[in-house]
Amino acid sequence: MSSSRLPRRRAHIAMIGVPMVSHVLPGLEVIRELAARGHRVTYANDPATAALIEPTGAELVPYDSTLPFRDNIWPDDPIEASSLFLDDAMAVLPQLHAAYDEDPADLYLYDIGAYVARALAEAQGRPLVQLSPTFVAWGSYQEDVGAYLGQLPGADALEARFKEWLAGCGATTLDVAEFSGMPPRGIATIPRAMQPHADTVDPERIDFVGPCFGGRAEQESWARPAGAEKVLLVSLGSSYTQQPEFYRQCVAAFGDLPGWHVVLQIGKHVDPAELGRDLPVNVEVRSWVPQLAILEQADAFVTHAGMGSSSEGLFCGVPMIAVPQGAEQPMNADRLVELGVARRLDTADATGDALRAALLALTSDPEVALRSARLKAEARGEGGTTRAADLIEAELSG
Numbered sequence: 001m002s003s004s005r006l007p008r009r010r011a012h013i014a015m016i017g018v019p020m021v022s023h024v025l026p027g028l029e030v031i032r033e034l035a036a037r038g039h040r041v042t043y044a045n046d047p048a049t050a051a052l053i054e055p056t057g058a059e060l061v062p063y064d065s066t067l068p069f070r071d072n073i074w075p076d077d078p079i080e081a082s083s084l085f086l087d088d089a090m091a092v093l094p095q096l097h098a099a100y101d102e103d104p105a106d107l108y109l110y111d112i113g114a115y116v117a118r119a120l121a122e123a124q125g126r127p128l129v130q131l132s133p134t135f136v137a138w139g140s141y142q143e144d145v146g147a148y149l150g151q152l153p154g155a156d157a158l159e160a161r162f163k164e165w166l167a168g169c170g171a172t173t174l175d176v177a178e179f180s181g182m183p184p185r186g187i188a189t190i191p192r193a194m195q196p197h198a199d200t201v202d203p204e205r206i207d208f209v210g211p212c213f214g215g216r217a218e219q220e221s222w223a224r225p226a227g228a229e230k231v232l233l234v235s236l237g238s239s240y241t242q243q244p245e246f247y248r249q250c251v252a253a254f255g256d257l258p259g260w261h262v263v264l265q266i267g268k269h270v271d272p273a274e275l276g277r278d279l280p281v282n283v284e285v286r287s288w289v290p291q292l293a294i295l296e297q298a299d300a301f302v303t304h305a306g307m308g309s310s311s312e313g314l315f316c317g318v319p320m321i322a323v324p325q326g327a328e329q330p331m332n333a334d335r336l337v338e339l340g341v342a343r344r345l346d347t348a349d350a351t352g353d354a355l356r357a358a359l360l361a362l363t364s365d366p367e368v369a370l371r372s373a374r375l376k377a378e379a380r381g382e383g384g385t386t387r388a389a390d391l392i393e394a395e396l397s398g
Helices: 021-036 047-056 078-100 116-124 141-150 155-168 176-181 215-219 244-254 291-295 307-316 329-339 352-363 366-380 384-397
Strands: 012-016 040-045 059-062 107-110 128-132 186-188 206-208 230-235 260-265 283-286 300-303 320-322 342-344
Touching: 012 021, 012 116, 021 040, 021 047, 021 307, 021 384, 040 047, 040 078, 047 059, 078 116, 078 141, 078 155, 107 116, 107 384, 116 128, 128 384, 141 155, 141 176, 155 176, 186 384, 230 244, 230 291, 244 260, 244 352, 291 307, 300 307, 300 352, 307 320, 307 329, 307 366, 320 329, 320 352, 329 342, 342 352
Parallel strands: 012 040, 012 107, 040 059, 107 128, 128 186, 186 206, 230 260, 230 300, 260 283, 300 320, 320 342
Antiparallel strands: none
8 A cells, every 4th residue: 555645855765684584574565665655765685585575666785694594493592593693793784885885875774683784874874763573672671681681691792792893883872782672763563562561662762553564465365265164374484384293283183173274384394294194174284375364364373473473463353372482472472362362382282182272262252352353453553554654754854
């Protein structure tokens, strides 16, 4: 849904991202909208993301990323994971300078994983807006989370290395916690309901616009099978799909469940044969699915509780069974439970019996239905793609 009005002035807006589908997709429609408004939009990312980025009208500025996005094998230890992002920033910054020093943007947008953009923008003296696909730091974040992370093995060495990099990279913000976690201006593409301690987030600095779909919603399609009284989607997203035993438990839980049609996304690394020879006729196994199109018609959602999937579930008003796999997903799962629209089952506890019981309890509870409908209305009222683009244009004129 593009704005027909002309922008105040045609600007060069550069998005700096990371090559992870779960980070690219949430802001993609904002990029499309900015290009449709007449801005010149460049998008710096690994060439592996070209097929996602180029249809938006943005110009891909390629850089070589060192992140393990191809096999999606990430360390469980948060300090090790943070070290990977710092290593990537160190490798990518010279590539960004080569691309943008002679062609600087009027404004830089950046993903939370691409804080390297802040070093570039501060060195050039250009305005900067974080486009966050997940929650942002709240008032007591350093006390609640930062202090815990700071006590982990390797944290001191990581901070020392980060400080050394900041001192020599041209950045003007030299405090590690502020540089990596407290953007001067931010737009979060999530429902405000998913933000921990939302009342302590600075409203002058951060805006919540809810999920941004636009063209994506119009391009995806899925037909509900004839005779399907209810639809259940099972998906662990794009990074945690190598879970054949979990999928077998889902087949045991939901196969032949009267009235239910089950769409089971298993990713590209699992062979459908691993789920058994004779699957129930009500189970549709796919390596990939148009998730949003299915959720618009679904009655329940088994999810890893990634922020993108959690936000889409709320946007579509679908009760969820949250089976968190890693990263921020346990926190998201607990938030969905707190909101009254989900049940949490950790993977070890997600047996066929437990999954079936959770589904039947969720979908028969009128309070869950009421809360889901209320949160759906709130998420759809936050402005989405159009409001995000308006806020970015306001920064250009500010």
